[in-house]
Amino acid sequence: MRISVDREACVGSGNCVFFAQGVFDQHPDGRVLLLVGEPDEGLRAATLTAAANCPVQAISVNDA
Amino acid sequence: MTENAETGSTTGSLPVFPLDRRKCPLSVPQEYEAMRADEPVAEVVNRMTGKQAWALTRYADVRQVLGDPSMSSNARNPGYPHQFQVPEEMLPYIAFPFAAMDPPEHTVRRRMVIPEFTAKRIADLKPRTQAIVDARIDAMLAKGGPVDLVAELAVPVPSLQFCELLGADTEHISYFRNYAETTTGRDSSMEAVAGAIAEMDEFLDELITEKTRNPGEDLLSRIAAKLPEEPTLGHDDLVAIARLLVIAGSDTTANVISLGTAVFLEHPEQLDEVRRDPSLLPGAIEELLRFLSILDSATVRVATKDIELSGGETVREGEGVLALNGAANWDPARYPDPHRFDIHRDAEGHMAFSYGNHMCPGANLARMQLEVVFGTLFTRIPGLRLAAPADELPYMFDAHAYGLHELPVTW
Ligand code: HEM
Numbered sequence: 001m002r003i004s005v006d007r008e009a010c011v012g013s014g015n016c017v018f019f020a021q022g023v024f025d026q027h028p029d030g031r032v033l034l035l036v037g038e039p040d041e042g043l044r045a046a047t048l049t050a051a052a053n054c055p056v057q058a059i060s061v062n063d064a
Numbered sequence: 065m066t067e068n069a070e071t072g073s074t075t076g077s078l079p080v081f082p083l084d085r086r087k088c089p090l091s092v093p094q095e096y097e098a099m100r101a102d103e104p105v106a107e108v109v110n111r112m113t114g115k116q117a118w119a120l121t122r123y124a125d126v127r128q129v130l131g132d133p134s135m136s137s138n139a140r141n142p143g144y145p146h147q148f149q150v151p152e153e154m155l156p157y158i159a160f161p162f163a164a165m166d167p168p169e170h171t172v173r174r175r176m177v178i179p180e181f182t183a184k185r186i187a188d189l190k191p192r193t194q195a196i197v198d199a200r201i202d203a204m205l206a207k208g209g210p211v212d213l214v215a216e217l218a219v220p221v222p223s224l225q226f227c228e229l230l231g232a233d234t235e236h237i238s239y240f241r242n243y244a245e246t247t248t249g250r251d252s253s254m255e256a257v258a259g260a261i262a263e264m265d266e267f268l269d270e271l272i273t274e275k276t277r278n279p280g281e282d283l284l285s286r287i288a289a290k291l292p293e294e295p296t297l298g299h300d301d302l303v304a305i306a307r308l309l310v311i312a313g314s315d316t317t318a319n320v321i322s323l324g325t326a327v328f329l330e331h332p333e334q335l336d337e338v339r340r341d342p343s344l345l346p347g348a349i350e351e352l353l354r355f356l357s358i359l360d361s362a363t364v365r366v367a368t369k370d371i372e373l374s375g376g377e378t379v380r381e382g383e384g385v386l387a388l389n390g391a392a393n394w395d396p397a398r399y400p401d402p403h404r405f406d407i408h409r410d411a412e413g414h415m416a417f418s419y420g421n422h423m424c425p426g427a428n429l430a431r432m433q434l435e436v437v438f439g440t441l442f443t444r445i446p447g448l449r450l451a452a453p454a455d456e457l458p459y460m461f462d463a464h465a466y467g468l469h470e471l472p473v474t475w
């Protein structure tokens with residue numbers, strides 16, 4: 001799976017970090033910082049939960 | 065929707081919202097269940113404005129509305145269903161917080177504060193939260209039960225941390241304490257509340273002036289330092305931002321601490337599980353947030369264009385919407401047996417912190433503080449119990465943020 005984030009749309013809720021700490025972090029400006037663009041299988045469920053809980057759909061998952 | 069509320073012709077027959085929780089205090093308003101079945105998009109009268117608005121009780125609709133940028137938070141829009149008393153002729157002159165603005169004004173202000181609540185900052189604050197909580201529990205133990213947990217723990221922890229975070233001298237904690245106690249107090253008169261708000265404004269105004277002149281290592285200094293880069297913002301905007309943080313960040317967490325303690329003590333088997341396995345605590349706190357939904361009626365919007373909801377209902381441009389997050393969080397289509405407090409349920413997706421571009425920026429701070437408080441309280445005082453029956457506690461039935469005036473506990 002391949003992840004991308006839209007920092008312009010991000011409102012810095014921190015929800016993605018709460019659900020998938022190893023995959024997302026926050027830049028010092030408060031907005032999302034993608035740590036891992038292609039998370040392992042082990043992080044898959046957490047990553048999908050994080051993406052589904054982004055309040056502004058700033059996280060895209062390409063699950064090809 | 066017709067203009068009946070203004071002419072008064074049918075107002076009498078429409079339910080007045082928000083509803084209260086008197087029927088069952090540890091539940092969202094029980095009427096929601098029937099509404100969701102009979103009229104999930106219900107015409108109601110919004111108490112503070114006397115105007116009609118739509119009350120939404122389905123998860124799907126609340127999520128859709130809060131996630132839709134065309135659903136406005138602009139408190140100056142005449143259709144906005146205010147939850148505080150605001151005289152209509154004053155609307156253009158009131159300094160609303162950014163919670164009541166839309167982009168781009170909202171975006172500029174929100175981006176000033178989100179650097180303060182990153183995962184890293186919250187991790188850095190955690191040891192201090194632990195020290196504050198430990199000291200309060202030492203004090204409770206030294207005093208001996210029964211004590212009022214609201215006064216001993218729930219109010220002091222967030223207010224002391226906020227005071228430190230903002231960079232106010234802790235000798236000024238009394239302002240924050242007084243502010244929280246007066247604005248949450250059952251016996252506070254309107255004048256006392258107005259006085260506490262004015263006192264807080266004056267205090268923040270002076271503090272920000274001081275932080276601009278002599279910056280320190282604190283939130284207000286950092287925000288003040290960024291002000292010159294923001295051509296659209298001035299000193300008064302910073303005061304408004306600081307006031308929003310104080311309002312949004314103190315009572316809310318305090319209320320989840322007090323109500324949450326009551327809920328845990330009412331579910332002793334689940335509390336035992338959490339005590340034995342602290343890794344269950346974060347999930348239990350998400351469930352607690354869902355279950356309590358203390359800001360159920362804080363998520364209100366006004367439509368800036370017509371939208372269609374999940375059952376085919378239409379909300380028209382200019383109409384107010386109460387996107388009740390507590391009703392959504394108790395929709396059995398999303399959370400089976402919603403009335404059951406169940407720490408093993410996956411409460412993921414709850415909207416107690418709202419959803420969309422206004423989603424609470426303090427969510428992870430609140431989560432951390434709740435984890436420290438509950439993780440410490442129930443292990444350090446294992447015999448903790450309520451000193452009054454749960455259904456007779458002094459609940460804040462009429463408050464904007466649901467909570468408890470007092471919580472007598474002993475051990
Ligand atoms: C358990 C505690 C808390 C709950 C349940 C809660 C809930 C909420 C909700 C429902 C909203 C959204 C209103 C809307 O969508 O219109 C909100 C907004 C907000 N909250 Fe919290 N909150 C909590 C704690 C905090 C804390 C600790 C802070 C401190 C920094 C905070 C700061 C804010 C701010 C600044 C906003 C406005 C955000 C915006 O409009 O963009 N909250 N909160």
Ligand code: SF4
Pocket residue numbers: 005009010011012013014015016017024031032053054055056057058059
């Ligand atoms: S969940 Fe979405 S809005 Fe929140 S920090 Fe992550 S990307 Fe940004």
